Amino acid sequence: MSIKIALAGNPNCGKTTLFNGLTGSNQFVGNWPGVTVEKKEGRLKGNKDVIIMDLPGIYSLSPYTLEEVVARNYLITERPDVILNIVDGTNLERNLYLSTQLMELGIPVLMAVNMMDIVKKYGDEINIGQLSKKLGCPVVEISALKGTGIMEAAGQAVALAAQSRQNAAVHKFSADVEAVLEEIERCLGDGIPEEQKRFYAIKLFERDDKITARMSMVPDVEHLIRRTEEALDDDAESIITNERYTYIASIIDGCYRRKHRQKLSTSDKIDHVVTNRFLALPIFALVMWLVYYVSVSTVGTWATDWTNDGLFGEGWEMFGRWVPGIPVIVGDFLASVNCAGWLSSLILDGIVAGVGAVLGFVPQMLVLFIFLAFLEACGYMARVAFIMDRIFRKFGLSGKSFIPMLIGTGCGVPGIMASRTIENDRDRKMTIMTTTFIPCGAKLPIIALFAGALFGGASWVAPSAYFVGIAAIICSGIILKKTKLFAGDPAPFVMELPAYHMPTAVNVLRSMWERGWSFIKKAGTVILLSTIFIWFTSSFGFVDGSFGMVEDLSDGLLAVIGRGISWIFAPLGWGSWQAAVAAITGLVAKENVVGTFGILFGFAKVAEDGQEIWGTMAQTFTAVSAYSFLVFNLLCAPCFAAIGAIKREMNNAKWTWFAIGYQTALAYAVSLCIYQLGTWFTTGTFGIGAAVALLVIALFIYLMVRPYREGRSLTARLSAGKAV
Incomplete structure (x- = not known):
């Protein structure tokens, strides 16, 4: 047993x-x-x-x-x-x-x-x-x-x-409280096991509503509680709390001897710097810049290039021998067995190209996860929540909202789920809506792709994506708190700051592997199915009135769909059907954005850094439109799994659609401003698009600085659904 x-x-x-x-x-x-x-x-x-x-x-x-x-x-x-x-x-x-x-x-x-x-x-x-x-x-x-x-x-x-009885002694409260507890225990009757009666008695005394409802408290007990509260001149919960600490103090006096310290501990000395009112934010910005710089622009890039060029490319030279990569090995095998052309295309151009384009960025993700695991384990990220509380509180949120966002750096789903720790319903809803603005692990391949392909591996691209997410959260907090939907003071934030310590390698590596393995499993399931779908719809279409495999991807079904929706994204600078399709497939899983480009542009060209990728991607993006595309995919509605988590947490279809709509609208507005104003500043050409962008910014500023007004109609519409 x-x-x-x-x-x-x-x-x-x-x-x-x-x-x-x-x-x-x-x-x-x-x-x-x-x-x-x-x-x-x-x-x-x-x-x-x-x-x-x-x-x-x-x-x-x-x-x-x-x-x-x-x-x-x-x-x-x-x-x-x-x-x-x-x-x-x-x-x-x-x-x-x-x-x-x-x-x-x-x-x-x-x-x-x-x-x-x-x-x-x-x-x-x-x-x-x-x-x-x-x-x-x-x-x-x-x-x-x-x-x-x-x-x-x-x-x-x-x-x-294995022992049959509990030997632990239960501490005694003061005589007045003890008498009330004994009377409540007597009134509970035979429905409660004897060993649990004291716990239920104390909970009833503390006016625990859920316990009271479950136990159907005997009315005779109510006057005992009121009499004790009057005698001790305090409410029942405070009485029990004080009695507990009195009991704990009597234990501590005889069991715990604390050495008198005149000097500050090492943790206190570090906190004087990293939580300093003026230095905390610059230090945090520097730390995150360093994390993303190493993960995306140096060590991570070297590891990813080595993986893409070797494992998912032509191969590499190891120990004096040339070792072919997976595409070469698979291609030679398919040729040796005279594989049908369509099946060979599915395997090489669909599965290997699509999934391989995503898995090629795993080394960068593992480097990032190692850094994040180290920062969490050593105690620094707890300080970041404390630091962000000062900022978030000014904009309607508490530092407790930063915890889900921190968890969301690995995956948005557990980040959204972590919002359950927030007691205030309004703060919890706002946190759910904004958590996915922080780049998760699935968005890192998109960041790495554009940073290497169109920005020459510039060190500012990846950190800027992180801080764009934080800026979106702060601005959203300001705007949403001015509506009746989210009005109210933020919940109090209480958090233990653990002493700094050096994490063990085992724990850091375990955390890294859990996050990385979750990503790899997704690549082997959701992304695999998505890339097969993308390959089929891009490789087959109607030519001269007949349906079949096409030689030019622009004749495929995917291209037809992409051209049908590309006009929506034209004001954002990326109106090509390839970019439009990549953005839409990112709703299934954000990694699909890279996988889609891997299929549409050819994996070898997407994976490698340098002039080849520039020549290919430059046909679709400029530097400004590339950053617009990057920001849109960072801020817009998350993947289907995260949307499902939002639905579960909101427990209301209308609130879910409101969250998705807000995220997508904000992403569109920000991307529009980036492209239109960026184009104006770089080319000197002022057009209708730039004028619209200025109007959007003006509206944005108005929403942030306007006085509070109750959004009655919106509240009524959203509240019409099932209550959370």
Whole structure:
């Protein structure tokens, strides 16, 4: 029979690192039933009968956020065999608040005090034996980052789960509160297991509406709560909170000795610089420029060129031998078996050219993912959320909205899903609408393609794409907050800033591989099917009244479709049917933009840097129109998978269409201004297009500076659908 261990702890306590260390590659990622909060489950290394559930990082079991609701419901309904409570040893008092709640659930609890290496480095002392005695539950020391003591902790958790009863002592509140809790426990009757009654009693005392509704609280209890509140001159929730901290303080006094420090810690010294009011943003801009410069313009470019020229090109010379690339090998094989012409074209011009054009950029993406994983693991990205809170709050959002955007740098789908952490419904909707403005991994091939092909690998192209996304978010926040749809103060932002530390290579590489493998799997499924469709519609068409394979791609079905819609994009500078088709296929998956060009222009020419690509792409783009195309694809409606995530999160078709419409309209307006004004500045020719662009900018500025007005009609139309 399997044993279930639930990992519970505060955010940034090292819970995910411990989960990775205990499960290794035996992990399964999905969503909690009914919600889109990520659910991680794994099996203990060396013991497949032990299932480990990684609960969302939470500060308490009070139902303020969806994560807290998910964690609480799992614990009280699923009833794991044991809770492995991870506690940050450097913030013991704050972490013990959740611990006191966990012990009231009646489930065996094993406390693992993490980061003990840092505690000892600071000269602090935690008396583990005394802490265990006072709490009434076993306590162990671990260092999840270094892997110290983690398997021993898992072994003790398994042994504790085998015990038939819970030995943990439940702390006592003051006499007045205790009397009320005992009366509520008595009133709950036989419908609640004995070991859970205290937890439910406390939740009823705290006026937890969802628990109250589930328990159908006995009316007699209400006057007890009011009497206690009057006696202690405070509300019930505050009373319980104060009592908890009083209890925690009594434990800390005898178990934790903190060394007196006159000097600032290394993390504090670094934060004085990187979170400085004036230096924070320039440093952040410099860091992101460096990340994208290395990923796209130097190391990433070298790795991508090596891959494209070799693996997906003619081949390369290795160890004195010429090794042919995949197109050469596949082409020779197809020729040797006398493959039919249409099938050979499908494989070489469709699958190899389309999918290969996308996979050729994987090295650049892996370099970018390594940098992002390092910045997240070392603690810097948590500071960025703090920095962005100062900015976002001025424009109607909080730093909490930056977390989904940060996650969205890998993929927009989990970024959109992460918006569930935002309590304020208006802020959550706005975050969903703007998260995909930040370039995700799928958009990096588009950035790399145009940076290398039309801008000579200029170092400013890739970072500018990132900051165009942030600018779009800020401007959207200003504009949307002036409507009744999104009016209101942003939600408060509370976030733990972990101490800076050097991430382990294993964790960084695991994070990089998870993101990269997700991209590769998409290339092997969605993009493969898309490229086959693109090849068929571009290679077949009607010529002289008969349908068949065409020699000129401009006679294919895709060209007919492209010419039918290309007029829409002509004001943006890229009215050719190839560019129009590439933009539309990007709705299926953004990687399809590169794959489409790979088929329509020939893979070898798209993949390589230099004059060949310039000669081919210059027939479709100028430098200004290329940047217009790039910005449009960065800001417009995301891929189908992300649109599906928006639909799930909005839970309303009208809100989904509003989000897609807003994203596409903003992308069109910005791209129009870039091309029309860019052409005016570079050629000196002022035309109707430039005049329209100036009017668009004037309207944009008006929407940003105008006083607040309630958009009643728009609110009424959108609210007519199903409420979220």
